[in-house]
Amino acid sequence: MSGETAGRWGRAVVVGGGFAGLVAARVLADRFDEVTVLEQDQVTPETGVHPHAPQGWHAHALLAKGAEVLERLFPGLRAELREQGAPVYDYGERVSFLLPTGYAPRARTGVLIQSFTRDLLERGIRRRVLTLPQVRSVAPVRCEQLTAGPDGRVTGVRYRVLGDEGAGAGAAAGAELVELEADLVVDASGRSGRLEDRLRAFGVHAPAPRVLDARITYTTVHLPRPDGLDYDVAYQMTFAPGIPRGGVLLAVEHGRWTCSLFGYGDQTPPTDPEGYLDFAHSLGNPHLGEQLADRAGGEPVHRYTNVNSRWFQYHRSHDWPERLVSLGDAVCVFDPVYGQGLTVAALEADLLRRMLAERRDAGKGLDGLARRYQRGVARVVLAPWTVSGNSDLMWDPEHRPLGARIAHAYNRRLFAAAVHDPAVWARFARVVNMVASPATLFHPSVLAKVLRPGADRRAASTLPAGTPHPAPAQAGAQSVSAGQAGADASD
Numbered sequence: 001m002s003g004e005t006a007g008r009w010g011r012a013v014v015v016g017g018g019f020a021g022l023v024a025a026r027v028l029a030d031r032f033d034e035v036t037v038l039e040q041d042q043v044t045p046e047t048g049v050h051p052h053a054p055q056g057w058h059a060h061a062l063l064a065k066g067a068e069v070l071e072r073l074f075p076g077l078r079a080e081l082r083e084q085g086a087p088v089y090d091y092g093e094r095v096s097f098l099l100p101t102g103y104a105p106r107a108r109t110g111v112l113i114q115s116f117t118r119d120l121l122e123r124g125i126r127r128r129v130l131t132l133p134q135v136r137s138v139a140p141v142r143c144e145q146l147t148a149g150p151d152g153r154v155t156g157v158r159y160r161v162l163g164d165e166g167a168g169a170g171a172a173a174g175a176e177l178v179e180l181e182a183d184l185v186v187d188a189s190g191r192s193g194r195l196e197d198r199l200r201a202f203g204v205h206a207p208a209p210r211v212l213d214a215r216i217t218y219t220t221v222h223l224p225r226p227d228g229l230d231y232d233v234a235y236q237m238t239f240a241p242g243i244p245r246g247g248v249l250l251a252v253e254h255g256r257w258t259c260s261l262f263g264y265g266d267q268t269p270p271t272d273p274e275g276y277l278d279f280a281h282s283l284g285n286p287h288l289g290e291q292l293a294d295r296a297g298g299e300p301v302h303r304y305t306n307v308n309s310r311w312f313q314y315h316r317s318h319d320w321p322e323r324l325v326s327l328g329d330a331v332c333v334f335d336p337v338y339g340q341g342l343t344v345a346a347l348e349a350d351l352l353r354r355m356l357a358e359r360r361d362a363g364k365g366l367d368g369l370a371r372r373y374q375r376g377v378a379r380v381v382l383a384p385w386t387v388s389g390n391s392d393l394m395w396d397p398e399h400r401p402l403g404a405r406i407a408h409a410y411n412r413r414l415f416a417a418a419v420h421d422p423a424v425w426a427r428f429a430r431v432v433n434m435v436a437s438p439a440t441l442f443h444p445s446v447l448a449k450v451l452r453p454g455a456d457r458r459a460a461s462t463l464p465a466g467t468p469h470p471a472p473a474q475a476g477a478q479s480v481s482a483g484q485a486g487a488d489a490s491d
Protein backbone atom coordinates (compact mmCIF):
# COMPACT_ATOMS: atom_id res chain seq x y z
CA MET A 1 0.00 0.00 0.00
CA SER A 2 1.12 3.58 0.60
CA GLY A 3 4.85 4.03 0.94
CA GLU A 4 6.60 5.82 3.72
CA THR A 5 6.61 9.37 5.02
CA ALA A 6 9.40 10.91 7.04
CA GLY A 7 10.81 7.61 8.23
CA ARG A 8 7.43 6.09 8.99
CA TRP A 9 5.62 3.20 7.37
CA GLY A 10 2.14 3.58 5.89
CA ARG A 11 -0.61 1.52 7.49
CA ALA A 12 -0.70 -1.23 10.09
CA VAL A 13 -3.88 -3.20 10.63
CA VAL A 14 -4.49 -4.80 14.02
CA VAL A 15 -7.00 -7.66 14.13
CA GLY A 16 -8.62 -7.61 17.58
CA GLY A 17 -9.05 -4.61 19.85
CA GLY A 18 -8.65 -6.46 23.15
CA PHE A 19 -5.74 -6.00 25.54
CA ALA A 20 -2.97 -7.25 23.24
CA GLY A 21 -4.37 -5.43 20.20
CA LEU A 22 -4.57 -2.13 22.06
CA VAL A 23 -1.05 -2.34 23.46
CA ALA A 24 0.23 -3.32 20.01
CA ALA A 25 -1.62 -0.34 18.47
CA ARG A 26 0.10 1.96 20.95
CA VAL A 27 3.49 0.67 19.82
CA LEU A 28 2.63 0.78 16.10
CA ALA A 29 1.47 4.39 16.37
CA ASP A 30 5.12 5.39 16.91
CA ARG A 31 6.12 3.99 13.52
CA PHE A 32 3.09 4.00 11.18
CA ASP A 33 1.09 6.89 9.74
CA GLU A 34 -2.12 4.96 10.30
CA VAL A 35 -3.03 2.13 12.65
CA THR A 36 -6.46 0.60 12.05
CA VAL A 37 -7.82 -1.61 14.82
CA LEU A 38 -10.53 -4.04 13.70
CA GLU A 39 -12.75 -5.37 16.48
CA GLN A 40 -15.80 -7.57 16.25
CA ASP A 41 -17.43 -6.22 19.43
CA GLN A 42 -18.98 -2.77 19.51
CA VAL A 43 -16.37 -0.80 21.45
CA THR A 44 -16.01 2.85 22.36
CA PRO A 45 -13.25 4.52 24.37
CA GLU A 46 -15.29 3.66 27.49
CA THR A 47 -15.70 -0.07 26.79
CA GLY A 48 -14.23 -2.49 29.28
CA VAL A 49 -15.55 -6.05 29.39
CA HIS A 50 -17.09 -6.98 26.02
CA PRO A 51 -18.72 -10.16 24.71
CA HIS A 52 -15.67 -11.73 23.06
CA ALA A 53 -13.43 -11.05 26.06
CA PRO A 54 -15.67 -12.44 28.84
CA GLN A 55 -12.65 -13.24 31.02
CA GLY A 56 -12.72 -9.53 31.85
CA TRP A 57 -15.20 -10.22 34.69
CA HIS A 58 -12.74 -12.43 36.55
CA ALA A 59 -9.89 -11.57 38.89
CA HIS A 60 -6.86 -10.47 36.90
CA ALA A 61 -3.49 -9.94 38.51
CA LEU A 62 -1.10 -7.79 36.54
CA LEU A 63 2.39 -9.05 37.38
CA ALA A 64 5.01 -6.47 38.35
CA LYS A 65 6.81 -6.94 35.02
CA GLY A 66 3.65 -6.28 33.05
CA ALA A 67 2.94 -3.16 35.10
CA GLU A 68 6.48 -1.92 34.43
CA VAL A 69 6.08 -2.35 30.65
CA LEU A 70 2.63 -0.72 30.62
CA GLU A 71 3.86 2.26 32.63
CA ARG A 72 6.61 2.79 30.07
CA LEU A 73 4.15 2.64 27.18
CA PHE A 74 1.41 4.61 28.98
CA PRO A 75 3.16 6.99 31.38
CA GLY A 76 0.92 7.95 34.30
CA LEU A 77 -1.33 4.87 33.96
CA ARG A 78 -0.53 3.63 37.46
CA ALA A 79 -1.39 7.00 39.00
CA GLU A 80 -4.59 7.23 36.96
CA LEU A 81 -5.71 3.80 38.17
CA ARG A 82 -4.73 4.71 41.72
CA GLU A 83 -6.90 7.83 41.59
CA GLN A 84 -9.80 5.51 40.92
CA GLY A 85 -8.96 3.51 44.02
CA ALA A 86 -6.76 0.72 42.63
CA PRO A 87 -4.38 0.01 45.53
CA VAL A 88 -0.59 -0.20 45.13
CA TYR A 89 1.24 -2.41 47.65
CA ASP A 90 4.17 -4.67 48.30
CA TYR A 91 3.55 -8.28 47.25
CA GLY A 92 4.72 -9.54 50.62
CA GLU A 93 3.21 -7.01 52.98
CA ARG A 94 -0.46 -6.90 52.07
CA VAL A 95 -1.02 -10.36 50.64
CA SER A 96 -2.38 -13.23 52.72
CA PHE A 97 -0.91 -15.94 50.52
CA LEU A 98 -1.63 -19.55 51.41
CA LEU A 99 0.98 -21.81 49.85
CA PRO A 100 0.56 -25.61 49.92
CA THR A 101 2.93 -25.59 52.90
CA GLY A 102 1.48 -22.74 54.94
CA TYR A 103 1.23 -18.96 54.83
CA ALA A 104 3.89 -16.92 53.08
CA PRO A 105 5.73 -14.51 55.40
CA ARG A 106 4.11 -11.10 55.66
CA ALA A 107 7.33 -9.22 54.97
CA ARG A 108 8.48 -6.72 52.37
CA THR A 109 9.62 -8.29 49.10
CA GLY A 110 10.41 -5.10 47.17
CA VAL A 111 7.92 -6.19 44.49
CA LEU A 112 5.34 -3.46 44.06
CA ILE A 113 2.04 -4.43 42.50
CA GLN A 114 -1.31 -2.79 41.86
CA SER A 115 -4.69 -4.46 41.67
CA PHE A 116 -7.78 -3.46 39.70
CA THR A 117 -10.39 -5.06 37.50
CA ARG A 118 -9.32 -5.98 33.99
CA ASP A 119 -12.30 -3.86 32.95
CA LEU A 120 -10.72 -0.72 34.41
CA LEU A 121 -7.35 -1.54 32.90
CA GLU A 122 -8.73 -2.17 29.41
CA ARG A 123 -10.81 1.02 29.54
CA GLY A 124 -7.82 3.07 30.66
CA ILE A 125 -5.69 1.69 27.85
CA ARG A 126 -8.42 1.90 25.20
CA ARG A 127 -9.12 5.57 26.00
CA ARG A 128 -5.46 6.44 25.67
CA VAL A 129 -4.91 4.44 22.48
CA LEU A 130 -7.98 5.73 20.70
CA THR A 131 -6.96 9.33 21.28
CA LEU A 132 -3.66 8.78 19.44
CA PRO A 133 -4.02 10.64 16.12
CA GLN A 134 -2.68 7.69 14.11
CA VAL A 135 -5.17 5.18 15.54
CA ARG A 136 -8.59 4.44 14.07
CA SER A 137 -10.98 1.91 15.56
CA VAL A 138 -13.34 0.09 13.20
CA ALA A 139 -16.06 -1.89 14.99
CA PRO A 140 -18.04 -4.06 14.96
CA VAL A 141 -16.37 -5.88 12.10
CA ARG A 142 -14.95 -9.37 11.79
CA CYS A 143 -11.73 -9.92 9.95
CA GLU A 144 -12.29 -13.00 7.80
CA GLN A 145 -9.39 -13.26 5.39
CA LEU A 146 -5.82 -12.26 4.76
CA THR A 147 -4.92 -10.93 1.33
CA ALA A 148 -1.69 -11.67 -0.52
CA GLY A 149 0.48 -10.26 -3.27
CA PRO A 150 1.93 -12.42 -6.08
CA ASP A 151 5.01 -13.12 -3.96
CA GLY A 152 2.89 -14.52 -1.12
CA ARG A 153 3.45 -11.69 1.30
CA VAL A 154 0.44 -10.45 3.26
CA THR A 155 -0.93 -7.25 1.78
CA GLY A 156 -3.94 -6.67 4.03
CA VAL A 157 -7.20 -8.17 5.24
CA ARG A 158 -10.84 -8.55 4.28
CA TYR A 159 -13.47 -7.92 6.93
CA ARG A 160 -17.23 -8.08 7.28
CA VAL A 161 -19.30 -5.34 8.92
CA LEU A 162 -21.38 -6.89 11.69
CA GLY A 163 -23.86 -4.26 12.81
CA ASP A 164 -25.51 -1.05 11.72
CA GLU A 165 -23.32 0.67 14.29
CA GLY A 166 -20.24 -0.14 12.22
CA ALA A 167 -19.58 3.55 11.69
CA GLY A 168 -16.56 4.24 9.58
CA ALA A 169 -16.30 0.59 8.60
CA GLY A 170 -16.52 1.41 4.92
CA ALA A 171 -19.65 -0.63 4.11
CA ALA A 172 -23.11 -1.54 5.32
CA ALA A 173 -23.68 -4.43 7.69
CA GLY A 174 -23.51 -7.87 6.14
CA ALA A 175 -22.50 -6.56 2.73
CA GLU A 176 -19.57 -7.77 0.69
CA LEU A 177 -16.25 -8.18 2.40
CA VAL A 178 -14.34 -4.92 2.71
CA GLU A 179 -10.71 -5.01 1.66
CA LEU A 180 -8.13 -3.03 3.61
CA GLU A 181 -4.52 -2.81 2.51
CA ALA A 182 -1.72 -2.82 5.02
CA ASP A 183 2.05 -2.75 5.20
CA LEU A 184 1.85 -4.92 8.30
CA VAL A 185 -0.98 -7.03 9.73
CA VAL A 186 -0.84 -7.71 13.46
CA ASP A 187 -3.11 -10.52 14.60
CA ALA A 188 -4.22 -10.07 18.20
CA SER A 189 -7.47 -11.96 17.89
CA GLY A 190 -7.16 -13.78 21.21
CA ARG A 191 -8.17 -17.23 22.36
CA SER A 192 -11.30 -17.32 20.20
CA GLY A 193 -9.81 -15.58 17.18
CA ARG A 194 -9.04 -18.63 15.03
CA LEU A 195 -6.03 -17.20 13.22
CA GLU A 196 -5.19 -20.79 12.27
CA ASP A 197 -8.28 -20.88 10.01
CA ARG A 198 -7.29 -17.68 8.24
CA LEU A 199 -3.79 -19.06 7.78
CA ARG A 200 -5.07 -22.36 6.37
CA ALA A 201 -7.30 -20.52 3.89
CA PHE A 202 -4.20 -18.54 2.97
CA GLY A 203 -2.25 -21.75 2.32
CA VAL A 204 0.01 -21.54 5.37
CA HIS A 205 0.50 -24.70 7.41
CA ALA A 206 0.75 -23.74 11.02
CA PRO A 207 2.18 -26.53 13.17
CA ALA A 208 -0.36 -28.18 15.48
CA PRO A 209 -0.43 -26.32 18.80
CA ARG A 210 1.01 -27.75 21.98
CA VAL A 211 -1.95 -28.36 24.26
CA LEU A 212 -2.11 -28.98 27.99
CA ASP A 213 -5.43 -29.88 29.48
CA ALA A 214 -5.99 -27.28 32.20
CA ARG A 215 -9.73 -27.36 32.69
CA ILE A 216 -10.21 -24.90 35.47
CA THR A 217 -13.50 -23.18 36.18
CA TYR A 218 -13.70 -19.68 37.63
CA THR A 219 -16.78 -18.35 39.36
CA THR A 220 -16.64 -14.68 40.26
CA VAL A 221 -18.58 -12.05 42.17
CA HIS A 222 -17.81 -8.44 42.99
CA LEU A 223 -18.65 -7.07 46.43
CA PRO A 224 -17.98 -4.12 48.74
CA ARG A 225 -14.66 -4.15 50.63
CA PRO A 226 -14.63 -2.96 54.24
CA ASP A 227 -11.99 -0.46 55.42
CA GLY A 228 -9.29 -1.28 57.94
CA LEU A 229 -8.21 -4.74 56.81
CA ASP A 230 -4.54 -5.66 56.92
CA TYR A 231 -4.54 -7.32 53.48
CA ASP A 232 -5.40 -6.36 49.89
CA VAL A 233 -5.22 -9.90 48.56
CA ALA A 234 -6.26 -13.18 50.14
CA TYR A 235 -5.18 -16.13 48.07
CA GLN A 236 -5.16 -19.86 48.16
CA MET A 237 -3.14 -21.47 45.43
CA THR A 238 -3.99 -24.80 43.85
CA PHE A 239 -1.32 -27.50 43.81
CA ALA A 240 -1.47 -30.93 42.23
CA PRO A 241 -2.58 -33.43 43.21
CA GLY A 242 -3.98 -32.57 46.63
CA ILE A 243 -5.25 -29.00 46.36
CA PRO A 244 -7.56 -28.70 43.36
CA ARG A 245 -9.53 -25.81 44.83
CA GLY A 246 -8.34 -22.25 45.16
CA GLY A 247 -9.53 -18.71 45.24
CA VAL A 248 -8.54 -15.10 45.31
CA LEU A 249 -9.99 -12.04 46.93
CA LEU A 250 -8.51 -9.06 45.13
CA ALA A 251 -8.85 -5.45 46.29
CA VAL A 252 -9.91 -3.40 43.27
CA GLU A 253 -10.98 0.16 42.50
CA HIS A 254 -13.90 1.96 44.14
CA GLY A 255 -13.56 0.11 47.46
CA ARG A 256 -14.58 -3.29 46.13
CA TRP A 257 -13.40 -6.89 46.06
CA THR A 258 -13.26 -9.13 43.05
CA CYS A 259 -13.67 -12.64 44.40
CA SER A 260 -12.83 -15.50 42.04
CA LEU A 261 -13.14 -19.07 43.28
CA PHE A 262 -11.70 -21.75 41.04
CA GLY A 263 -11.28 -25.49 40.81
CA TYR A 264 -9.70 -28.04 38.48
CA GLY A 265 -11.71 -30.72 36.72
CA ASP A 266 -14.96 -31.44 38.48
CA GLN A 267 -14.18 -29.10 41.40
CA THR A 268 -16.47 -26.43 39.98
CA PRO A 269 -17.39 -23.53 42.28
CA PRO A 270 -21.19 -23.26 42.37
CA THR A 271 -23.04 -20.12 41.30
CA ASP A 272 -25.76 -20.12 43.99
CA PRO A 273 -24.92 -18.01 47.09
CA GLU A 274 -24.97 -20.91 49.60
CA GLY A 275 -22.93 -23.24 47.42
CA TYR A 276 -20.49 -20.44 46.66
CA LEU A 277 -20.03 -19.66 50.33
CA ASP A 278 -19.57 -23.35 51.17
CA PHE A 279 -16.88 -23.63 48.53
CA ALA A 280 -15.12 -20.57 50.01
CA HIS A 281 -15.33 -22.09 53.51
CA SER A 282 -13.78 -25.30 52.19
CA LEU A 283 -10.57 -23.40 51.43
CA GLY A 284 -7.75 -23.21 53.92
CA ASN A 285 -7.49 -19.40 53.78
CA PRO A 286 -10.44 -18.24 55.91
CA HIS A 287 -10.48 -14.65 54.60
CA LEU A 288 -12.45 -15.61 51.50
CA GLY A 289 -15.28 -17.17 53.49
CA GLU A 290 -15.21 -14.31 56.02
CA GLN A 291 -15.66 -11.64 53.37
CA LEU A 292 -18.33 -13.59 51.49
CA ALA A 293 -20.32 -14.31 54.64
CA ASP A 294 -21.74 -10.77 54.65
CA ARG A 295 -22.46 -10.76 50.96
CA ALA A 296 -25.81 -9.19 50.15
CA GLY A 297 -26.51 -11.77 47.44
CA GLY A 298 -28.12 -10.95 44.14
CA GLU A 299 -24.88 -9.64 42.61
CA PRO A 300 -24.18 -10.91 39.10
CA VAL A 301 -22.17 -14.14 39.11
CA HIS A 302 -19.81 -14.85 36.24
CA ARG A 303 -18.42 -18.22 35.27
CA TYR A 304 -15.63 -19.16 32.87
CA THR A 305 -14.28 -22.59 32.07
CA ASN A 306 -10.81 -22.69 30.61
CA VAL A 307 -10.65 -25.53 28.14
CA ASN A 308 -6.91 -25.89 27.93
CA SER A 309 -3.59 -24.11 27.64
CA ARG A 310 -2.51 -23.85 24.03
CA TRP A 311 0.62 -22.63 22.31
CA PHE A 312 0.64 -22.13 18.54
CA GLN A 313 4.29 -22.40 17.66
CA TYR A 314 4.14 -20.13 14.66
CA HIS A 315 7.89 -19.65 14.87
CA ARG A 316 8.21 -23.23 13.57
CA SER A 317 6.11 -22.61 10.47
CA HIS A 318 8.25 -22.96 7.34
CA ASP A 319 5.92 -20.91 5.17
CA TRP A 320 5.02 -18.13 7.61
CA PRO A 321 4.31 -15.14 5.37
CA GLU A 322 6.06 -11.80 5.34
CA ARG A 323 4.19 -8.84 6.85
CA LEU A 324 2.08 -10.86 9.31
CA VAL A 325 2.80 -11.05 13.03
CA SER A 326 0.77 -12.44 15.91
CA LEU A 327 0.80 -11.95 19.66
CA GLY A 328 -1.19 -12.35 22.87
CA ASP A 329 -3.64 -15.20 23.38
CA ALA A 330 -3.76 -15.72 19.60
CA VAL A 331 -0.31 -17.30 20.04
CA CYS A 332 -0.45 -18.71 23.54
CA VAL A 333 -3.24 -19.20 26.06
CA PHE A 334 -1.92 -19.92 29.56
CA ASP A 335 -3.73 -21.52 32.45
CA PRO A 336 -5.25 -18.36 34.00
CA VAL A 337 -4.37 -19.20 37.62
CA TYR A 338 -0.76 -18.21 37.00
CA GLY A 339 -1.73 -14.67 35.93
CA GLN A 340 0.68 -14.56 33.00
CA GLY A 341 -1.39 -13.63 29.91
CA LEU A 342 -1.46 -9.83 30.24
CA THR A 343 2.20 -9.57 31.11
CA VAL A 344 3.27 -11.84 28.26
CA ALA A 345 1.14 -9.83 25.79
CA ALA A 346 2.68 -6.57 27.08
CA LEU A 347 6.19 -8.03 26.70
CA GLU A 348 5.38 -9.17 23.15
CA ALA A 349 4.10 -5.69 22.22
CA ASP A 350 7.26 -4.20 23.70
CA LEU A 351 9.33 -6.63 21.64
CA LEU A 352 7.52 -5.40 18.52
CA ARG A 353 8.34 -1.82 19.52
CA ARG A 354 12.03 -2.66 19.83
CA MET A 355 12.19 -4.66 16.60
CA LEU A 356 10.47 -1.91 14.60
CA ALA A 357 12.82 0.69 16.08
CA GLU A 358 15.87 -1.43 15.22
CA ARG A 359 14.74 -1.86 11.63
CA ARG A 360 14.13 1.84 11.26
CA ASP A 361 17.49 2.73 12.76
CA ALA A 362 19.24 0.23 10.48
CA GLY A 363 17.38 1.55 7.44
CA LYS A 364 15.69 -1.82 6.90
CA GLY A 365 12.19 -2.34 5.58
CA LEU A 366 9.49 -4.59 7.01
CA ASP A 367 10.48 -7.68 5.02
CA GLY A 368 12.28 -10.11 7.26
CA LEU A 369 10.50 -8.90 10.38
CA ALA A 370 7.68 -11.45 10.62
CA ARG A 371 9.61 -14.67 11.21
CA ARG A 372 12.17 -13.02 13.44
CA TYR A 373 9.37 -11.55 15.49
CA GLN A 374 7.60 -14.91 15.92
CA ARG A 375 10.89 -16.41 17.10
CA GLY A 376 11.17 -13.58 19.62
CA VAL A 377 7.61 -14.24 20.78
CA ALA A 378 8.52 -17.89 21.34
CA ARG A 379 11.41 -16.82 23.55
CA VAL A 380 9.05 -14.62 25.59
CA VAL A 381 6.54 -17.46 25.95
CA LEU A 382 8.92 -20.29 26.77
CA ALA A 383 9.66 -19.59 30.46
CA PRO A 384 6.09 -18.82 31.60
CA TRP A 385 4.77 -21.77 29.57
CA THR A 386 7.27 -24.11 31.19
CA VAL A 387 6.57 -22.84 34.69
CA SER A 388 2.79 -23.14 34.46
CA GLY A 389 2.84 -26.21 32.21
CA ASN A 390 5.05 -28.26 34.50
CA SER A 391 2.62 -27.62 37.35
CA ASP A 392 -0.42 -28.47 35.23
CA LEU A 393 1.10 -31.71 33.98
CA MET A 394 1.03 -32.91 37.58
CA TRP A 395 -2.79 -33.07 37.63
CA ASP A 396 -2.69 -36.22 35.54
CA PRO A 397 -1.49 -39.16 37.65
CA GLU A 398 -0.94 -41.24 34.50
CA HIS A 399 1.28 -38.88 32.55
CA ARG A 400 3.71 -36.98 34.69
CA PRO A 401 6.94 -36.54 32.77
CA LEU A 402 10.14 -36.75 34.75
CA GLY A 403 11.00 -33.07 34.23
CA ALA A 404 7.63 -31.98 35.59
CA ARG A 405 7.97 -34.31 38.59
CA ILE A 406 11.40 -32.95 39.44
CA ALA A 407 10.20 -29.34 39.09
CA HIS A 408 7.15 -30.07 41.23
CA ALA A 409 9.15 -31.75 43.98
CA TYR A 410 11.57 -28.82 43.98
CA ASN A 411 8.69 -26.34 44.23
CA ARG A 412 7.22 -28.18 47.15
CA ARG A 413 10.49 -28.00 49.06
CA LEU A 414 10.88 -24.39 48.01
CA PHE A 415 7.47 -23.56 49.47
CA ALA A 416 8.38 -25.37 52.67
CA ALA A 417 11.46 -23.16 52.97
CA ALA A 418 9.61 -19.99 51.93
CA VAL A 419 7.01 -20.09 54.70
CA HIS A 420 9.84 -19.80 57.26
CA ASP A 421 12.21 -17.62 55.31
CA PRO A 422 11.29 -14.16 53.98
CA ALA A 423 14.37 -14.08 51.73
CA VAL A 424 13.30 -17.24 49.90
CA TRP A 425 9.75 -15.92 49.66
CA ALA A 426 11.00 -12.61 48.22
CA ARG A 427 12.92 -14.48 45.52
CA PHE A 428 9.84 -16.51 44.68
CA ALA A 429 7.77 -13.29 44.53
CA ARG A 430 10.23 -11.77 42.06
CA VAL A 431 10.17 -14.86 39.86
CA VAL A 432 6.39 -15.23 39.71
CA ASN A 433 6.15 -11.51 38.94
CA MET A 434 8.62 -12.07 36.10
CA VAL A 435 11.06 -9.43 37.36
CA ALA A 436 13.68 -12.14 38.04
CA SER A 437 14.68 -15.24 36.13
CA PRO A 438 13.57 -18.66 37.43
CA ALA A 439 17.32 -19.36 37.76
CA THR A 440 17.19 -17.15 40.88
CA LEU A 441 15.44 -20.02 42.64
CA PHE A 442 18.46 -22.25 42.09
CA HIS A 443 20.98 -19.85 43.61
CA PRO A 444 23.31 -21.76 46.01
CA SER A 445 21.86 -19.91 49.01
CA VAL A 446 18.38 -21.16 48.08
CA LEU A 447 19.51 -24.63 47.06
CA ALA A 448 21.06 -25.16 50.48
CA LYS A 449 17.73 -24.48 52.19
CA VAL A 450 15.60 -26.35 49.69
CA LEU A 451 17.69 -29.51 49.52
CA ARG A 452 18.40 -29.71 53.24
CA PRO A 453 17.50 -33.21 54.48
CA GLY A 454 14.01 -33.28 55.94
CA ALA A 455 12.80 -30.18 54.08
CA ASP A 456 10.06 -32.19 52.41
CA ARG A 457 8.84 -33.75 55.68
CA ARG A 458 8.73 -30.28 57.13
CA ALA A 459 6.58 -29.23 54.17
CA ALA A 460 4.03 -31.94 54.94
CA SER A 461 3.86 -31.03 58.62
CA THR A 462 3.25 -27.34 57.92
CA LEU A 463 0.12 -27.79 55.80
CA PRO A 464 -2.48 -25.46 57.29
CA ALA A 465 -5.44 -26.96 59.08
CA GLY A 466 -8.52 -26.82 56.93
CA THR A 467 -6.70 -27.09 53.63
CA PRO A 468 -8.70 -29.70 51.75
CA HIS A 469 -6.75 -32.73 50.70
CA PRO A 470 -8.92 -34.87 48.49
CA ALA A 471 -7.57 -38.12 47.15
CA PRO A 472 -5.81 -37.78 43.80
CA ALA A 473 -8.82 -39.27 42.02
CA GLN A 474 -10.80 -36.18 43.00
CA ALA A 475 -8.00 -33.84 42.20
CA GLY A 476 -9.12 -32.73 38.79
CA ALA A 477 -6.86 -35.21 37.04
CA GLN A 478 -6.83 -34.42 33.35
CA SER A 479 -5.39 -36.03 30.32
CA VAL A 480 -2.47 -34.22 28.83
CA SER A 481 -1.73 -34.23 25.17
CA ALA A 482 1.73 -32.75 25.34
CA GLY A 483 4.71 -34.78 26.46
CA GLN A 484 6.27 -32.15 28.62
CA ALA A 485 5.64 -28.50 29.15
CA GLY A 486 9.06 -27.23 28.19
CA ALA A 487 9.23 -26.65 24.46
CA ASP A 488 11.90 -25.67 22.08
CA ALA A 489 11.64 -22.01 21.17
CA SER A 490 14.11 -22.31 18.35
CA ASP A 491 12.89 -22.47 14.81
Ligand SMILES: Cc1cc2nc3c(=O)[nH]c(=O)nc-3n(C[C@H](O)[C@H](O)[C@H](O)COP(=O)(O)OP(=O)(O)OC[C@H]3O[C@@H](n4cnc5c(N)ncnc54)[C@H](O)[C@@H]3O)c2cc1C
Binds near residue numbers: 017039053341
Ligand atom coordinates in the same frame (compact mmCIF):
# COMPACT_ATOMS: atom_id res chain seq x y z
C1 LIG B 1 -10.70 -16.56 33.87
C2 LIG B 1 -9.44 -15.90 33.41
C3 LIG B 1 -8.62 -15.26 34.32
C4 LIG B 1 -7.44 -14.67 33.89
N1 LIG B 1 -6.64 -14.08 34.80
C5 LIG B 1 -5.49 -13.48 34.39
C6 LIG B 1 -4.65 -12.83 35.32
O1 LIG B 1 -4.88 -12.84 36.52
N2 LIG B 1 -3.55 -12.19 34.84
C7 LIG B 1 -3.23 -12.20 33.51
O2 LIG B 1 -2.22 -11.62 33.13
N3 LIG B 1 -4.00 -12.83 32.62
C8 LIG B 1 -5.11 -13.47 33.02
N4 LIG B 1 -5.91 -14.08 32.10
C9 LIG B 1 -5.49 -14.08 30.68
C10 LIG B 1 -5.83 -12.76 29.98
O3 LIG B 1 -7.19 -12.47 30.11
C11 LIG B 1 -5.46 -12.88 28.51
O4 LIG B 1 -4.14 -13.32 28.39
C12 LIG B 1 -5.60 -11.56 27.77
O5 LIG B 1 -6.90 -11.08 27.88
C13 LIG B 1 -5.23 -11.75 26.30
O6 LIG B 1 -5.56 -10.62 25.57
P1 LIG B 1 -5.74 -10.71 23.99
O7 LIG B 1 -5.97 -9.32 23.55
O8 LIG B 1 -4.65 -11.49 23.40
O9 LIG B 1 -7.04 -11.56 23.77
P2 LIG B 1 -8.57 -11.19 24.05
O10 LIG B 1 -8.67 -10.44 25.32
O11 LIG B 1 -9.32 -12.46 23.90
O12 LIG B 1 -8.96 -10.18 22.88
C14 LIG B 1 -9.08 -10.60 21.54
C15 LIG B 1 -9.97 -9.62 20.81
O13 LIG B 1 -9.98 -9.92 19.43
C16 LIG B 1 -11.30 -9.78 18.93
N5 LIG B 1 -11.39 -10.62 17.72
C17 LIG B 1 -11.22 -11.96 17.65
N6 LIG B 1 -11.32 -12.39 16.38
C18 LIG B 1 -11.57 -11.30 15.63
C19 LIG B 1 -11.78 -11.10 14.23
N7 LIG B 1 -11.71 -12.10 13.36
N8 LIG B 1 -12.03 -9.83 13.79
C20 LIG B 1 -12.08 -8.79 14.67
N9 LIG B 1 -11.90 -8.92 16.00
C21 LIG B 1 -11.62 -10.16 16.47
C22 LIG B 1 -12.18 -10.24 20.07
O14 LIG B 1 -13.49 -9.72 19.95
C23 LIG B 1 -11.42 -9.68 21.28
O15 LIG B 1 -11.83 -8.39 21.60
C24 LIG B 1 -7.07 -14.71 32.51
C25 LIG B 1 -7.89 -15.36 31.59
C26 LIG B 1 -9.05 -15.97 32.04
C27 LIG B 1 -9.89 -16.72 31.04
